[in-house]
Amino acid sequence: MKQLSILGSTGSIGRQTLEVVEQFPEELKVVALAAGRNRDDFLKQCLSHRPRVVSLELEEDARWLREQLPGQYHPEIYFGLNGLVEVATCSEAAVVLTALSGAVGLIPTCAAIEAGKQIALANKETLVAAGEYVTGLAAKNKVQLLPVDSEHSAIFQCLHGESKLWVRRIILTASGGPFRQLDQKALSRVTPQMALKHPNWSMGQKITIDSATLMNKGLEVIEAKWLFDLDFAAIDVVVHPQSLIHSMVEYGDGSILAHLGIPDMRIPIQYALSYPDRWFNSLPRLGLTEIKALTFEQPDTGRFPALALAYAAGKEGGTAPAVMNAANEIAVHAFLAGEIQFLDIPRVVEKTLNAHQTFKPSSLEEIIEVDGWARKRAVQFLTNI
Ligand SMILES: NC(=O)C1=CN([C@@H]2O[C@H](COP(=O)(O)OP(=O)(O)OC[C@H]3O[C@@H](n4cnc5c(N)ncnc54)[C@H](OP(=O)(O)O)[C@@H]3O)[C@@H](O)[C@H]2O)C=CC1
Numbered sequence: 046m047k048q049l050s051i052l053g054s055t056g057s058i059g060r061q062t063l064e065v066v067e068q069f070p071e072e073l074k075v076v077a078l079a080a081g082r083n084r085d086d087f088l089k090q091c092l093s094h095r096p097r098v099v100s101l102e103l104e105e106d107a108r109w110l111r112e113q114l115p116g117q118y119h120p121e122i123y124f125g126l127n128g129l130v131e132v133a134t135c136s137e138a139a140v141v142l143t144a145l146s147g148a149v150g151l152i153p154t155c156a157a158i159e160a161g162k163q164i165a166l167a168n169k170e171t172l173v174a175a176g177e178y179v180t181g182l183a184a185k186n187k188v189q190l191l192p193v194d195s196e197h198s199a200i201f202q203c204l205h206g207e208s209k210l211w212v213r214r215i216i217l218t219a220s221g222g223p224f225r226q227l228d229q230k231a232l233s234r235v236t237p238q239m240a241l242k243h244p245n246w247s248m249g250q251k252i253t254i255d256s257a258t259l260m261n262k263g264l265e266v267i268e269a270k271w272l273f274d275l276d277f278a279a280i281d282v283v284v285h286p287q288s289l290i291h292s293m294v295e296y297g298d299g300s301i302l303a304h305l306g307i308p309d310m311r312i313p314i315q316y317a318l319s320y321p322d323r324w325f326n327s328l329p330r331l332g333l334t335e336i337k338a339l340t341f342e343q344p345d346t347g348r349f350p351a352l353a354l355a356y357a358a359g360k361e362g363g364t365a366p367a368v369m370n371a372a373n374e375i376a377v378h379a380f381l382a383g384e385i386q387f388l389d390i391p392r393v394v395e396k397t398l399n400a401h402q403t404f405k406p407s408s409l410e411e412i413i414e415v416d417g418w419a420r421k422r423a424v425q426f427l428t429n430i
């Protein structure tokens with residue numbers, strides 16, 4: 046029986062993780078849960094899974110939760126960043142599934158690693174902001190970072206058992222998002238409502254907007270660099286609108302190994318939790334004879350500059366990816382709030398990056414400080430874009 050903590054249990058990945066847990070009651074048990082502000086759904090999750098340690102973002106919601114729970118169930122209840130750390134380091138948990146959205150996941154993920162927990166990582170922003178620090182910490186604590194992100198899970202599986210020496214490149218697939226075929230003029234008019242309609246995946250709001258700008262693929266390029274210890278020259282992106290091939294590895298001998306499956310995050314979530322085993326499930330199967338086409342295109346970084354910004358920030362290294370990520374979080378939030386236009390998102394990111402003098406951070410505190418600086422600077426650009 047694997048005991049599990051989930052950070053971000055009320056989100057898209059968090060809920061699907063709980064579905065996987067419910068499918069495998071003999072193999073998986075939830076011992077700690079953390080969420081943000083959706084206290085009603087969190088209460089239901091607590092009543093159903095009875096974790097020993099729980100946390101919500103706000104103190105008043107933590108107090109409310111205590112009042113709602115029945116007399117015979119007394120979990121430890123926390124709130125805020127300290128609560129996320131308590132859930133991440135819950136003593137019985139062997140695995141922590143990180144499904145927070147954004148760099149708020151950084152501190153609790155590092156705490157989990159220091160506590161020796163295996164990490165099932167969905168929260169890609171943590172690796173983007175602090176990839177060198179987090180992978181170094183994981184190596185020091187002999188902790189494995191198991192990918193949950195569909196592309197990285199696919200690559201992890203295609204790399205299985207092979208030496209990195211034989212790899213020529215990895216190829217991340219991108220759906221291209223809902224605006225793949227729109228010209229610049231049409232892109233300037235898209236609304237949050239339009240951008241929230243991903244063609245293939247049902248996900249949280251932030252990642253759905255990132256998919257529409259192609260920043261999601263940029264974040265994934267940096268995530269892949271750190272997860273698989275590759276040079277950026279060995280990480281390519283190809284647009285594959287069907288999202289059936291989840292990514293590929295090309296070996297030096299010309300062989301390409303691809304991972305296929307229906308676009309359903311419960312599959313990579315389950316694999317990260319069952320690894321190194323593979324459990325049978327009853328999810329719908331990919332009907333090979335029903336596939337009409339598997340097509341591929343070059344990403345267009347003219348219309349979608351966020352991907353090029355991410356490659357540039359990744360190659361620059363140091364604090365640049367943390368700045369890019371923080372500025373992107375601010376810009377996406379502002380777009381969703383109707384404060385800026387869709388095409389302003391990469392502009393805010395670029396301006397914030399240009400205002401920053403990159404350096405090599407020497408501690409987690411420095412990365413967090415830079416993240417805070419970038420957020421403040423990006424807010425200033427929102428009204429001046
Ligand atoms: N959704 C998907 O299919 C995929 C997602 N990912 C990655 O996984 C991560 C999660 O994505 P997704 O599930 O879509 O995101 P959601 O927005 O759906 O969920 C985010 C979760 O984090 C919680 N949360 C956010 N901020 C805080 C905070 N300050 N304190 C405590 N809890 C907080 C939310 O709580 P609440 O809702 O209660 O406020 C919610 O439970 C992201 O990094 C994303 O890029 C990767 C691949 C696929």
Ligand SMILES: CC(=O)[C@@H](O)[C@H](O)COP(=O)(O)O
Nearest residue numbers: 194195219220221222256261
């Ligand atoms: C499901 C998943 O892993 C997402 O990251 C997804 O890949 C987003 O789709 P895009 O390919 O459109 O970014």
Ligand SMILES: [Mn+2]
Nearest residue numbers: 194195196265
């Ligand atoms: Mn992905």
